[in-house]
Amino acid sequence: MEQILHGAAREHPQWKNTGKTPRILLCGVFGPYGVDDEYGRKENLMELYHNQVTRIQGPASLRFHHRSFGLYFIAANINADTTILDFPSHARFVRELKNHYDIIGISFITPNYLKAREMARLIRLHSPDSVIVLGGHGAAIEGVEKLIVCDHVARGEGIRWMRRFLGQDPDAPIHHPILPSAEYGRIFGVPIPGVPPSVLVPGLGCVNGCNFCCTTHFFEKAYVSFLRTGKDIFEQCCRIADATGTPEFYIMDENFLKDRARAMELLALMEKNQRWFRFYISSSAEAVTAFGVENMTRLGVVFVWIGFESTNTTHVYAKNTGIDAARLVRELRDHGISVLGSAIMCLEHHTPDNIANDIEYVVGLQTDFCQFMLYTGMPVTALYEDHKARGLLNPEIPFEEWHGQNLMNWNHPAFPDGEAKVWLDFAFQHDYEVNSSSIYRMIETSFRGHRTLAAMKTRDACLEARFQQLRERARLYSQLLPVIAKHAVNEKERQRALALEKERQALGPVGIQERLIRLGARAFSAAWDCRVRWFGDRVQPRTIVTRYRQ
Secondary structure: OHHHOOOOOOOOOOOOOOOOOEEEEEOOOOEEEOOEOOOOOOOOOOOHHHHOOOOOHHHOOOEEEEEOOOHHOOOOOOOOEEEEEEEEHHHHHHHHHHOOOOOEEOOOOOHHHHHHHHHHHHHHHHOOOOOEEEEEEHHHHHHHHHHHOOOEEOOOOHHHHHHHHHHOOOOOOOOOOOOOEEEEEEEEEOOOOOOOOOEEEOOEOOOOOOOOOOOHHOOOOEEOOOOOOOOHHHHHHHHHHHHHHOEEEOOOOOOOOHHHHHHHHHHHHHHOOOOOOOEEEOOOOHHHHHHHHHHHHHHHHHEEEEEEOOOOOOOOOOOHHOOOOHHHHHHHHHHHOOOEEEEEOOOOOOOOHHHHHHHHHHHHHHOOOOEEEEEEOOOOOOOHHHHHHHHOEEOOOOOHOOOOOOOEOOOOOOOOOHHHHHHHHHHHHHHHHHHHHHHHHHHHHHHHHHHHHOOOOOHHHHHHHHHHHHHHHHHHHOHHHHHHHHHOHHHHHHHHHHHHHHHHHHHHHHHHHHHHHHHHHHHHHHHHHHHHHHHHHHHHHHHEEEOOOO
16 A cells, blocks of 8 residues: 555556546636635635635635636546546546546645645556646645655646657647636625626736746746737627637736736727727736726726735835825726735734734725735745745644645744734724725726716727626626625714715616516525525635546
8 A cells, every 4th residue: 555655656658658538627726715624724714805805805705716727628638538526526526537647637726735735645656657637726735746746736827838758849839718707696696797807817927027927937037928019809708709609808918918918909909990908907016007097997897906015115025116096096996996905914024013004005005905915935936935944934824724824834923823813803804894895896996987988078899888887787786785785894884884885876877677576686685694694705616627638
């Protein structure tokens, strides 16, 4: 048994040099997720927003599940019979192993280390001839090949790595798969209507080099481009939108506007061809400022994630130097662009005497969303190497706690014994009480943008299209205002929701269809309240099996 579990790496798999098409299984880690068990912790949810952005907002929290997108990109760009098993249960994973694949890849992040280790053990037991490949950000764990039984570790960009491993051309053109950005999609238990935005990945990595950022260091502070020009992006948008029927895209690119010329070329092509796509993006404050808020409106940006991190001038990151963050957020929201502002808690200069100032600063920005994360050096980052060199890493904190929402993985002298979590919870709660729920703020932003564009004396075809889109977005999401008022965190939010409800009348009369939708929203909300009361608010993603055949 020991030989089976810890045998030598398979350098020359049976399928190589035989002309046989390899059979590959690519997996995310097994569930359940976000529970305290032998493999994980309840704070490590399989929900980006409910995990680290809106997690304290109760039924108003945005609930989404996001696929393991990288696996689909790999599968779509290799010559192999490939199966993707996303969100499997432990039993479902074992059942799939009985198909005896040539290669089995496990993608995981550091907090899911124990799950990846268990999956590797199961592979050796149930499919001992399969080659095991570890990938994802968890592959950056030091000495992971000695901690988890495996044959190979794929570090960096996965498509080219797998092509090389299979003996295929690593520089062949990249085929962009058509994928929804999210599964499930609920707010107050109310299903988000319509087709979800599609995923668009122009490239990977970021050149800014923030010391805590996994993405920038995982790709060695370089940008790996998939779609090099605005024309490339435009053509993919047209292809995907025609196939899905939705013009909305969630752009997975750490700093999309950093390449200003590419974004401007995309805008020019959209205006020339009258294709008014809409985008959810991430970008740094300096890149947003350089591109310009008006250009973002014209481009169709409806959401931007910006890392503001900290107000302390001696610890500010270069991307925020000279930026008036409050003014930038105000201008973005006044143009109908929702802002997610992220902040870092328990930086090295923070103490119980000054951390409240940073919290007030971030809350005072009045972004639509606030992400608060503990200062955590993950493997491969410069911060991790620095803490390691200084002997600050805490060996008593297991990998399953390295998620930035509970314990710190290093010894901060000012926040011992879990005190960081107290401040983290306070930050989320304070933002919620001061600025109201994020869904309320999103609706308010759509109204603000509508007012701004409505006040323009003239609008060209592009701005007219954006004006109409903002009008429809305000009408759509305003249907939740009665539900928001009912679930308001305090009287301030209730009054804000009622005031927006009055302003809703300026967008046109509420027709029979909208009245029915509003009744439906109340019914879904009531059902969700009962569900939470009796069963809690944990939502496990459904298992998704996708097969790519040659």
